[in-house]
Amino acid sequence: MLDDRKQDVLRAIVQDYVATQEPVGSKALADRHNLGVSPATIRNDMAALEEEGYITQPHTSAGRVPTDKGYRLFVDRLAGVKPLSGAERRAIQTFLAGAVDLDDVVGRTVRLLAQLTHQVAVVQYPSLTRSTIRHVELLTLAPTRVMLVLITSTGRVEQRVMDTSGPVGENLLADVRARLNSRITGKRFAEVPLLVQDLTEPFTAEERPIVAGILATLLDTLVEHKEEKVVLAGTANLTRFGMDFPNTIRPVLEALEEHVVLLRLLGEATDPGMVVRIGHENMHEGLAATSVVAVGYGSGQETLAKLGVLGPTRMDYPGTMGAVRAVARYVGQILAES
Numbered sequence: 039m040l041d042d043r044k045q046d047v048l049r050a051i052v053q054d055y056v057a058t059q060e061p062v063g064s065k066a067l068a069d070r071h072n073l074g075v076s077p078a079t080i081r082n083d084m085a086a087l088e089e090e091g092y093i094t095q096p097h098t099s100a101g102r103v104p105t106d107k108g109y110r111l112f113v114d115r116l117a118g119v120k121p122l123s124g125a126e127r128r129a130i131q132t133f134l135a136g137a138v139d140l141d142d143v144v145g146r147t148v149r150l151l152a153q154l155t156h157q158v159a160v161v162q163y164p165s166l167t168r169s170t171i172r173h174v175e176l177l178t179l180a181p182t183r184v185m186l187v188l189i190t191s192t193g194r195v196e197q198r199v200m201d202t203s204g205p206v207g208e209n210l211l212a213d214v215r216a217r218l219n220s221r222i223t224g225k226r227f228a229e230v231p232l233l234v235q236d237l238t239e240p241f242t243a244e245e246r247p248i249v250a251g252i253l254a255t256l257l258d259t260l261v262e263h264k265e266e267k268v269v270l271a272g273t274a275n276l277t278r279f280g281m282d283f284p285n286t287i288r289p290v291l292e293a294l295e296e297h298v299v300l301l302r303l304l305g306e307a308t309d310p311g312m313v314v315r316i317g318h319e320n321m322h323e324g325l326a327a328t329s330v331v332a333v334g335y336g337s338g339q340e341t342l343a344k345l346g347v348l349g350p351t352r353m354d355y356p357g358t359m360g361a362v363r364a365v366a367r368y369v370g371q372i373l374a375e376s
Contacts, residue, residue, distance in 0.1 A: 152272025282350035289324030
């Protein structure tokens with residue numbers, strides 16, 4: 039365990055290195071921070087921190103920089119979450135409140151996160167299986183072609199076009215629509231199959247195959263596809279941190295193209311807590327020089343998906359954690375009110 043003074047020295051090294059991108063020396067620490075000890079004592083503390091793997095010396099004559107282990111201790115024990123200013127909070131609220139639908143909410147959120155943190159922002163769409171049904175609409179496109187529109191409690195919209203076994207009149211479509219909505223509005227997806235299993239019974243023998251086809255399409259729409267939708271923004275921000283990547287940012291860019299990797303980075307969608315993965319804690323080899331800050335967002339008490347940012351390990355962790363948490367809270371409020 040590090041004593042309080044060494045923790046103070048480590049905190050100062052992380053703060054200075056994040057701010058300046060320059061290795062930090064003992065004299066600079068003594069000048070910039072009120073540590074209450076001499077540069078010689080600070081040098082001794084830095085030697086101890088280096089021996090225990092919290093900092094390292096990139097060049098023989100240089101100061102020290104934090105390691106993944108040093109950043110981890112900083113995040114876990116030394117860094118508070120930096121609160122946003124009143125102006126920043128109002129700007130977030132105003133920007134997100136202008137969204138007209140779920141796609142707009144997600145699009146605005148990912149752009150806002152990238153702008154606030156100057157990192158790569160990643161937002162996962164709310165999961166279908168953790169939503170409830172708000173409305174089902176049925177529209178005639180042609181005599182034997184129908185569009186089914188499913189709207190969820192999170193504002194997600196799914197559309198399916200189907201060919202029916204015979205001509206579909208408006209009266210039949212209106213009857214099916216009314217019966218469907220009366221049974222499944224407000225219900226979770228898993229409940230629907232049982233609720234609609236006898237829905238064909240009131241219809242004539244000629245109408246039942248058409249109704250059965252509509253139900254089959256609905257049930258297929260409710261099946262969660264394994265590849266959840268993820269959007270990202272701010273990839274160009276990585277170019278500001280060229281010095282933070284050992285050789286090139288190419289492995290990072292290649293990893294960001296894989297949605298499976300992005301979902302893995304964000305973590306389990308049902309976990310509402312904040313996750314900070316630093317450097318080699320990211321399992322993907324191309325992301326060993328990056329850190330990820332992610333948190334769950336949702337409607338009410340339920341976590342529906344995750345959002346977060348990715349950037350170099352030399353990251354303003356308190357500021358990034360504060361921005362990610364604040365944005366997630368506002369998105370949750372918007373979904374709860376929609």
